[in-house]
Amino acid sequence: MRLLLSGGGTGGHLFPAIAVAEECTGRNDNADILFVGTKAGLEARLIPEQGWEIRYVLSGGIKGRGLAGAVAGLFKAFWGFLQSIKIIADFRPGVILGMGGYASAPAIVAGRLFGISSAIHEQNAMPGLANRLLGHFANRVFLTYPESGRFFSAGKTIVTGNPVRKEFLENGLKATGENEKFTVFVFGGSRGAHRINEVVSEAMTGSLRAEKISLIHQTGANDLEDINKRYRDAGIDAEVQPFIDDMLAAYMKADLVLCRAGATTIAELMAMGKPSLLIPYPYAADDHQAKNAQALVDAGAAEMILESDLDAGLLAGRIKSLMADEKRICEMGKRAAGLARKDTARIICEELQKLAA
Numbered sequence: 001m002r003l004l005l006s007g008g009g010t011g012g013h014l015f016p017a018i019a020v021a022e023e024c025t026g027r028n029d030n031a032d033i034l035f036v037g038t039k040a041g042l043e044a045r046l047i048p049e050q051g052w053e054i055r056y057v058l059s060g061g062i063k064g065r066g067l068a069g070a071v072a073g074l075f076k077a078f079w080g081f082l083q084s085i086k087i088i089a090d091f092r093p094g095v096i097l098g099m100g101g102y103a104s105a106p107a108i109v110a111g112r113l114f115g116i117s118s119a120i121h122e123q124n125a126m127p128g129l130a131n132r133l134l135g136h137f138a139n140r141v142f143l144t145y146p147e148s149g150r151f152f153s154a155g156k157t158i159v160t161g162n163p164v165r166k167e168f169l170e171n172g173l174k175a176t177g178e179n180e181k182f183t184v185f186v187f188g189g190s191r192g193a194h195r196i197n198e199v200v201s202e203a204m205t206g207s208l209r210a211e212k213i214s215l216i217h218q219t220g221a222n223d224l225e226d227i228n229k230r231y232r233d234a235g236i237d238a239e240v241q242p243f244i245d246d247m248l249a250a251y252m253k254a255d256l257v258l259c260r261a262g263a264t265t266i267a268e269l270m271a272m273g274k275p276s277l278l279i280p281y282p283y284a285a286d287d288h289q290a291k292n293a294q295a296l297v298d299a300g301a302a303e304m305i306l307e308s309d310l311d312a313g314l315l316a317g318r319i320k321s322l323m324a325d326e327k328r329i330c331e332m333g334k335r336a337a338g339l340a341r342k343d344t345a346r347i348i349c350e351e352l353q354k355l356a357a
Contacts, residue, residue: 001028001356004091006036006084006107007099008043011190012264016121017099019163021052023345024352026166034091036084037103042190046245055091057083059102077106084110094356097121097348098134105130112137117355121348123162123263126286127151139355142348144263160348161341162267167248169342173273173333175252181214181237182323185254189281190243192220193260195307196279200258201227202312205234208319213237216253218244255329256322261293261304269296273337275329276302277318279310301336 005021008014017035025031035054037043047054057080060073084106088096096111096118098104104120111118119140122131125147135141135152143149144162188196197219204215215238219227224242231238244250251257251272259265261280269276278296280289296302303318322329 001030001353002032002034002092002094003352003356004034004036004088004093004096004107004111005099006096007101007104008035008037008047009041009101009103011042012123012262013100014041014043014046014190015165015264016123016163016267017097018046018050018052019165019345020097020099020348020352022166023163024349027346027349028353034087034093036087036107037101041101041103055087057087057103057106059106080106081110085113088114088116095119095352097352098131098138100131105134108134108137119348119352119355121160121163122148122152124148124285124288125291126288128285140351142351144267158347158351161344162263163345163348164264164267164271164340166345168251168268168271169340171248171252172271172340173337175255179214179253181212183214183216183253183255184258184319185216185250185256186258187218187244187250187260188220188279189260189262189265190220192218192223192242193279193281194220194223195310196258196260197223197227199310199312199315201230203316203319204236204238205230206312207316209234209236211320211323213319213323215239216244216250218242218250256319258319261289261296263288263292266292266296267340269302270336270340271342273333273340275322275332275336277315277322278302278304279307280304282307296336296339299335299339301332301339 005017021033035047039056058076059080060076098108098120108118117139120134120138121142123144125145141152141157142160146159149157186200217240221242228240257274257276261278278293280293293304297304
């Protein structure tokens with residue numbers, strides 16, 4: 001099978017794409033996979049580092065960027081479409097899978113010109129405009145949530161869940177036990193989250209300073225220097241990085257994960273069986289991160305703080321409460337693991353093989 005995997009930009013789109021690539025190559029030694037992304041996305045660094053081949057297209061957003069931004073976005077999309085035609089003509093894939101992000105659309109549309117079967121993956125309960133439009137071009141639409149099926153033709157949709165890398169599925173509910181302190185893993189997505197960085201650092205250098213806490217904190221590039229200095233000056237036991245390449249190791253060390261509630265993050269928390277304190281991104285389309293978080297809260301697998309309510313005092317109180325209740329922390333992890341779906345990548349690969357046949 002010759003598979004062209006398009007999409008990326010952030011870890012939320014890229015890591016599920018990698019999970020599918022790993023599954024497809026594991027199932028078929030003859031699988032030939034090409035990633036298509038943008039040079040500005042996370043894929044430009046991670047995909048070559050992991051030994052995959054990648055080609056780049058020009059692409060960008062249109063919505064909410066004003067007239068000049070929309071015109072520039074349309075130009076980029078058209079140029080990316082022409083670049084995708086060249087890439088497809090060279091690679092000649094049997095099937096194309098769009099995983100979201102700006103690079104998905106040009107490849108899916110260009111593939112239609114060649115008569116190549118394609119599929120898209122929709123992570124959220126409320127699909128964005130791009131995927132709703134691409135649903136008309138794609139032969140299959142893989143869904144994380146059943147409720148998003150109403151936006152696509154019924155005959156095309158398959159509820160698969162959100163694919164997670166195999167290393168996460170194989171290490172669920174495991175811990176390294178390296179640290180005697182209570183370890184909190186903090187991240188706000190692959191690019192960091194300024195508000196989370198500010199409040200966590202204020203809590204850690206304030207009312208949590210005397211607590212036996214070890215911190216792993218992915219800040220993003222912009223806040224790295226400032227947050228690192230705050231912890232260093234306060235004598236806080238913290239491992240601070242702009243981006244954590246080995247997320248598996250960080251998850252395994254963690255007693256509690258404090259993070260956003262994107263679809264990929266939620267899937268990883270479930271796969272790893274980790275209790276979490278979720279702070280949904282408040283500007284997500286249709287507030288889908290709050291809905292993602294609420295599903296884990298309802299299952300007893302997480303707690304949630306809305307960003308509008310977030311302050312250092314509230315956060316410190318929640319962390320102290322969870323630290324003091326080892327039984328509850330353990331139960332939250334077990335309930336998260338009970339929600340995990342482990343066959344997602346396999347189902348997607350099987351469907352892609354059918355489309356490529």
